[in-house]
Amino acid sequence: MQKETIVGQATASGISALNIIRVSGNDAIEIVNRLFQGKNLSIVPPRSITYGHFGEPDRIIDEVMVSVFPEPQSYTRENMVEINCHGGFLVSSEIIRLLIKHGARMANPGEFTLRAYLNGRIDLSEAESIMDVIGAKTIDQLQLAQKGLRGDIKKKVKDIQTQLLEIIASIEVNIDYPEYEDILVISNTILKPQIETLKTKIAHLLNESQTGKIIREGIRAVIVGKPNVGKSSLLNSLLGEEKAIVTEISGTTRDLIEAEWNLNGILVHLIDTAGIRDTTDIVEKIGIDRAKKAIADADLVLLVFDQSEALTDLDEKLLALTLTKKRILVGNKIDLGNKVDLEMEKIINVSAKNRKGIDQLAAEVHRLFLGDARIEPRSALFANSRHIGILESVKSSLDDALTAIRNQLPVDMVEIDLKKAWSEIGEITGETAPNALLDQLFSSFCLGK
Ligand SMILES: Nc1nc2c(ncn2[C@@H]2O[C@H](COP(=O)(O)OP(=O)(O)OP(=O)(O)O)[C@@H](O)[C@H]2O)c(=O)[nH]1
Ligand SMILES: [Mg+2]
Known part of the structure; x- marks a missing residue:
């Protein structure tokens, strides 16, 4: 995929010993190489550190250490370069200015993580967990965020999706091949307990999420x-x-x-x-x-x-x-x-x-x-208000499906509610997330992340 090369400062501005500047995109290695005086970065071993100087030939900005991450083994899955330079305000801003002059553009807030998401390296729940890790103020908040980052929320979502799909698939088979005698006829009597079981599971997750929300917020x-x-x-x-x-x-x-x-x-x-x-x-x-x-x-x-x-x-x-x-x-x-x-x-x-x-x-x-519970969640809890809101919508779609069954509507009517639930749950991981949501979520990230 053709991707513009972006640059951002990953560390906070201020007086510190070092700063890290990240560059990501097709031309990342080439652009940095033009401004780097040391070994040729296009042939150095991937993910190792190379010492050199940064600047235009007649004007050195700083002594730097550079790591090259060729795609796809990088944070964004694109070509990436990380430049470790000295801290303070001027060095990093001059480095960024030169990189822009040579073809990169300033990254938007959250754009590195957005690319990691768009390129399939992480899902939305993991992207949100990254921000939670950065923002954590208590050990429990950090633990919770690390579990999300490890993919625990994604697994729980997958589990619900699988169960929903099994129910939907069995309905579909019956609608498409009604003549198959060996396929169980999916009547509302059979669907009802399956949907109820799933609903109970979601109600349990929502119950647990109260603790999660207290820890997170x-x-x-x-x-x-x-x-x-x-x-x-x-x-x-x-x-x-x-x-x-x-x-x-x-x-x-x-x-x-x-x-x-x-x-x-x-x-x-x-x-x-x-x-x-x-x-x-x-x-x-x-x-x-x-x-x-x-x-x-x-x-x-x-x-x-x-x-x-x-x-x-x-x-x-x-x-x-x-x-x-x-x-x-x-x-x-x-x-x-x-x-x-x-x-x-x-x-x-x-x-x-x-x-x-x-x-x-x-x-x-x-x-x-x-209550008297110790908060040491073993597995991830749903804690993010966005996720909790989605779970509540899923539960209410399952309620609608159960109402349809109670009213003895045909199974394909029940299926509409189940499909709605399926599309809703996918918003947690981003599988079914609209673009507007992505814009909103990633713009709240910090610069350089
Ligand atoms: N003996 C005793 N005095 C206390 C105790 N707690 C506070 N005080 C005293 O009560 C007075 C008022 O304390 P504050 O904490 O300023 O009370 P406040 O409710 O914030 O007062 P306002 O801001 O004016 O509404 C001070 O002289 C404190 O030292 C206590 O447990 N025992
Ligand atoms: Mg007072």
Whole structure:
């Protein structure tokens, strides 16, 4: 296939010891060769490292190490060259400028990976896993992404496709060769249990995906309460660092303060808020409005009370405001008293200032989202919202097929729903993905990947 040669910097911009510049496409080796002073790159051993200088004859840019990957044994399956040069801003930009001058063009975001996908080296789920590997912030996120990269999601999709195809093929055989007596007549009675089994399997995968999604995306937890109950102290205590300002003055926190807390593998986006009360102070008022919006957007509310005083009207209002949210009630300042006790709901008592009860609170957050399960998925879990959405569509197409059976429609009508399910599931790996989806997915990749 004729492919334009693209160039991109694989490493992040900034001051560092080294940078890597990648070139991919038909003329990759030839273009770099023109600017390389050292051995002839078109005859060096594939995938070895060659030392030399890069630049035009009268103007050397840098001393470099170059690896040549002739097609198809490269990341993109095209001719590729990787240039290791010195770090900093100027060297790599000058190298890229010269490569463009000699016929390459700047790669779009994600274009190397897009080519790897278009040339059949990886599927879409693996391409997405590459970005998840790069973006991982917890070990569990990394493990999950590595499983996707290893092809575990692809295998699960294949498995569903095979089962769907078997059912569709048996229908087709009956429609095409009704005179074959030895072929089992596919009646709706025979199809029904097969479709039900597959549906149960998908429901199970969707169930597991809740854990996957929590690992991949983390949760948003907002700390709310009336002023001065110790919300910022709680944030600091959970993080183990003095992130937020704490004073004895009510109304200390004015704006949202966000931080990331790694809770045994769950990435918790913690948000400390302004104490909620009626106020005429314009800045505080805006802060309180933001706190209310943060409550609406949160997966979890940590509602904090002050154990040194009895419940007030404000506390009651906050209880009502967060009633429909997943929440944990936190009784802070337990070192000063135990005056808040709710009959209907459990309170976890802590002393944020003295770091008491914080482990119990952390365990409760973990339990609320992942039950008592340890998150060490042995095989890949569906975790990506795009994949989960597709699985849900597949399940609903199978539901439609079952409804058609219940309504005693002919098998070829049932087949329409099964074919729809088959085309939907293929979107996960990209077999049936529309171009618009590819554009959208790969444009969110980083440059040089
Ligand atoms: N005794 C005791 N004091 C605490 C505890 N937690 C916080 N405090 C004190 O309570 C006061 C208020 O703490 P903050 O963390 O600023 O409270 P806040 O809820 O963020 O307050 P605002 O931002 O004003 O709404 C400070 O003087 C803290 O030292 C605790 O567990 N025990
Ligand atoms: Mg505060």
